[in-house]
Each structure stands twice: as C-alpha cells, then as structure tokens.
Amino acid sequence: MKYIHHIQDSLREIYKIVIPHGAHELFLFIASLSWFLCFSLYFALNVDFSSMKELMGYDSFFYIGGDYPKLMLSKIISWNLRHPIFVIINLPILLVDALLPNNLHVALFALVSSTIMTFSNLFIYKICEHLDINRLCSILSIILFSSFAHIILLSGQAETFVYTISFCLFMILLALKKASDLVSDNFIFAVLTGTTITNCVFFFIIKFWEKSGNIKESLISTIKSSLLFIPLFSITFIGLAFRLFVKHIPLKDAILNDTYKFVHDDINLLDVTWKHYFAEPILFHYTDQVVLTQNAEVLPDYPFNIYNLIIFLILFFAFVWGGLFRLKNMISKICVSFFAYNILIHFVCGYGNNELQLFCGHWLFFVPLLVAMGLNSIKYVYIRRSLQLAFLLISLFIAIHNGYCYITSINACI
Secondary structure, rough: HHHHHHHHHHHHHHHHOOOOOOHHHHHHHHHHHHHHHHHHHHHHHHHHOOHHHHHHHOOOHHHHHOOEEEEHHHOOOOOOOOOOOOHHHOHHHHHHHHHHHHHHHHHHHHHHHHHHHHHHHHHHHHHHHHHHOOHHHHHHHHHHHHHHHHHOHHHHHHHHHHHHHHHHHHHHHHHHOOOOOOHHHHHHHHHHHOOOOOOOHHHHHHHHHHHOOOOOHHHHHHHHHHHHHHHHHHHHHHHHHHHHHHHHOOOOHHHHHOOOHHEEEOOHHHHHHHHHHHHHHHHOOOOOOOOOOOOOOHHOOOOOHHHHHHHHHHHHHHHOOHHHHOOOHHHHHHHHHHHHHHHHHHHOOEEEEOOHHHHHHOOOHHHHHHHHHHHHHOOHHEEEEEEEHHHHHHHHHHHHHHHHHHHHHHHHHO
C-alpha cells in the first residue's frame, strides 16, 4: 500500500504541475490551442488522405489498416528500434481513432497534436515564471515560439517531434521545481525515450545539470529511471525477433528499417546546416506544396537576404546572449548541451540531412526560453524595451509570413 500511495502522490503532483493555474495561464492555454488548431485543422480538412494516410500521423497510421481502420497487432510488434514504445504511448489515440467515422480520423490527430503543442507553450511560460522572468518577456517568448511552432505540425500529427518537445519541457520544469522523484522520473524516461530512442541522452543531460555536473549520480539516476521503460522496451525485442525469425528480414533492415536510408554524404553540409536546421524551421520558403512534397531539399532560396538576417539575429541573440552568456544558469547549460548533442547527431553524423525541417523539433523549442532569459537580463530599461519591441515585430512578421505560406502551400495540394 505504501508504494501505491507514493505513486498516487507522484501522479497527483504531476497533475498539479501540468494543468494551467490562474486566469493568465488558462487564457494562454486557450489562446495557444485555438492558434495551433487553426493551422492543423486547416491542413486536416483540406488535404485528401484517402490515398496517403501515412501523411496524417506518418508513424501512427502505420498501425491502422483496411477500409475500416482497426488496430493491427501484428504491426505493433513489427516496429523498429527508433521509436521503441511509441505505439504504446499512442495506443489510446489509435483505439479512439479506430472507432471514429473515416472523416474524423484526421481531425482527431489534429486536435491531439495541437493540444500537445499547446502544453509546450504552457510549459515554456511556467519555466519562465519559475525563473522570475518578467511577464512581458515570457509572453514575448510564447508569441515568438507560436510564430513558427506550427511548422512542426506540418502534417497535423501527434508524432515523435511534438511529443519530444513537450516531454523535454515538462522534465525541465520538474527539475526546476525539484519535484521529480523515482515515479515521475520513470514515467518521463519511458515516454521520452520510448518516443525516440536517442532521447535517453536528453534525459541524462537534464539529470546531469540537475545533479550539478556529477556524472556518477546522473548515471545512477538515469538507470533507476529506466525500470518502467525496460519491460516496455522488451516488446521491441519481440518485434525484432519477429522480423528476424518469422519474416526473415536481414539484420540491418530488421534493426534500423529505413533509418540508414536517411544518411547521405552527397550534400553541401554547410548549406544544409543553415537551410534545414536554422532557416527553414523558422520561416517557410515561398514555394508550392512545401507541406507534402518529397522534394523539400531542392526548395529555392528566400526572396531577400533580409530573411536570413532576421533568422541569424534571432538565433545569435538566443544562443549567444541568452545561452553562452548565462551559462551559470541551469537552463542555459541544458539548452547548450542539447544543441551540441543535436550537432553531433545531425551535423557530424549526418542523420536526416535530406529531411527539411524534420529535426528542428529536437532543439528549436529552446529558442524562446533563451530569448526570454536574454531579454530579462538586460538592466537598461530603454535597451530592453527596444529589444522587446523588435522581437514582437519580428514575431508578427514571422507569423504573417508563415501563415500565408502555410495556407498557400496547402491550397496548392488541393
């Protein structure tokens, strides 16, 4: 009974931290949800998925098949190692989806993904509150994030990148509030690492700085936090055995599936680094069918150099002024470490370099946090007000630009 009460207390504490508190947080939640739903539902209601369901939850729809969608258990155990328990996390959504009429499938995924992204906005705001960041700076960081975060909802899906953003922000919030315990840590590790296997390093990074850089304590805490994940992860090994010994799939294909196909050497790394990981995730290109096209890597340049200048100024201010100059702050250490880890995986190792916008979900959500910290740290009122106005204007420009390109690119697919 003692353990049951402990689990109940932990879940109750998680619930208290997650839900909006006060009128301002509730307003932020409703406004954010309305904003993201405008984009994801527009996509969901204007794109024909009858012949390409995989675009609406390109991982999730892998588990639903037939004219009358039903959960395909054989597909669950044939999952690959990239997302080891993703289907278990997404199972409630898939079960509800299987009971809905065909015309509501896409709307459900749009609602779920928009809700998850809305919680990301709320967590950013809660983190800013805990850091005693000026409310105006906090709101500006949310406006900035909202001006480009809907790009991550390209296919309106409750998918790995949307989950990663929200789970990482929630874990950071728990660390700041010193509210994490064995139960909450096991829950976060399971959903974070189960969503995408490389997220286990994200978990370790947060624990590392939470433990003041003590590697031994961080490793022990990470191992103890994997107790729930391990039995769930065993399903992945069942799937691996199924692919190897029943379907007789070669070992490389059985482990990685199509992952290795996304690693390419025939690219201009510097060009891809700027366009795919910095520019495109923040500002849409002017082009037709950017949402659905498989030729995303050949999109044209922006019409004016001012676009690149705006993006450079945002990232420079965030990572240099808000990050490197604030390295005594735990959040800055976490953000810089996360970004360095992504550089290793995607820039050095080259994974996903041909997939435009895709991996911005693993780091882009740090930008509003770092911007808020940077703005809040400026002591001179006139300079701070000027920069706040500048970021507001930049955010409005990005929102208008992205909204226009988002709608026109979808209309091009209709």
